[in-house]
Amino acid sequence: MAEQAETLRRTPLSRDRILRAAIALADLAGIESLSMRNLAQDLGVVPMALYKHVANKDELLDGMIDVVVGEIDPPVPDPDWKQAVRRRILSAREVLRRHPWAPLAIESRNMATPAILAYLDSMVATFRAGGLSTDLAHHVMHAMGSRILGFSQELFDASRSAGRSGTTNPDPPAAFPPEAAARFPHLAEIATAASHDDESVVGPGCDDRFEFEFALDLLLDGIERLQRQGWTSSGRPR
Numbered sequence: 468m469a470e471q472a473e474t475l476r477r478t479p480l481s482r483d484r485i486l487r488a489a490i491a492l493a494d495l496a497g498i499e500s501l502s503m504r505n506l507a508q509d510l511g512v513v514p515m516a517l518y519k520h521v522a523n524k525d526e527l528l529d530g531m532i533d534v535v536v537g538e539i540d541p542p543v544p545d546p547d548w549k550q551a552v553r554r555r556i557l558s559a560r561e562v563l564r565r566h567p568w569a570p571l572a573i574e575s576r577n578m579a580t581p582a583i584l585a586y587l588d589s590m591v592a593t594f595r596a597g598g599l600s601t602d603l604a605h606h607v608m609h610a611m612g613s614r615i616l617g618f619s620q621e622l623f624d625a626s627r628s629a630g631r632s633g634t635t636n637p638d639p640p641a642a643f644p645p646e647a648a649a650r651f652p653h654l655a656e657i658a659t660a661a662s663h664d665d666e667s668v669v670g671p672g673c674d675d676r677f678e679f680e681f682a683l684d685l686l687l688d689g690i691e692r693l694q695r696q697g698w699t700s701s702g703r704p705r
Contacts, residue, residue: 552590556617561617586616619682
């Protein structure tokens with residue numbers, strides 16, 4: 468490991484090297500730890516040396532996002548559009564789980580980066596190749612939201628803290644206090660079910676991957692139903 472770090476330090480400074488060092492720093496300590504100053508220190512250069520390759524922190528973040536999006540599996544022709552979409556979204560999710568700061572960075576941008584635009588374009592192409600009309604594909608993209616990029620903002624999402632601070636082992640959710648359970652009995656009921664250890668009794672519990680795939684499959688099944696019905700936005704209730 469020490470030899471690899473020394474080799475990296477001897478590698479000539481380049482945009483790619485800067486972006487990958489920034490990604491490694493954000494992976495380790497969270498997006499809030501990232502600054503041009505500490506990135507330069509990590510690379511063993513003066514901060515001004517970075518500006519020959521990236522104009523500012525905004526350009527740095529855009530470049531980092533594009534490198535991460537480039538890790539998502541490329542599209543593969545598949546006659547089953549649902550499986551093709553599902554496979555790529557789950558690939559995107561695995562990539563973003565390796566880089567928990569990335570959703571926060573993506574949401575912070577005023578405009579989509581070139582790699583994100585290319586990814587979204589390829590997803591629309593998959594929907595269209597599967598027989599979805601332009602009209603339905605348009606509304607599907609709205610319905611999918613950030614989920615099409617592999618992340619969603621869940622209620623009380625601990626991964627948000629991990630993306631900011633770099634914490635890899637967030638504290639488990641606190642138990643539902645008895646006084647709150649008496650006041651909010653239905654929430655207490657599902658909270659108890661989610662934290663139960665016996666899967667044979669209450670199901671798989673509150674597992675991030677399961678919950679993401681559950682919601683994704685609900686969306687894809689609904690989209691497929693609308694496609695088969697020949698749904699159009701002009702025919703929807705006003």
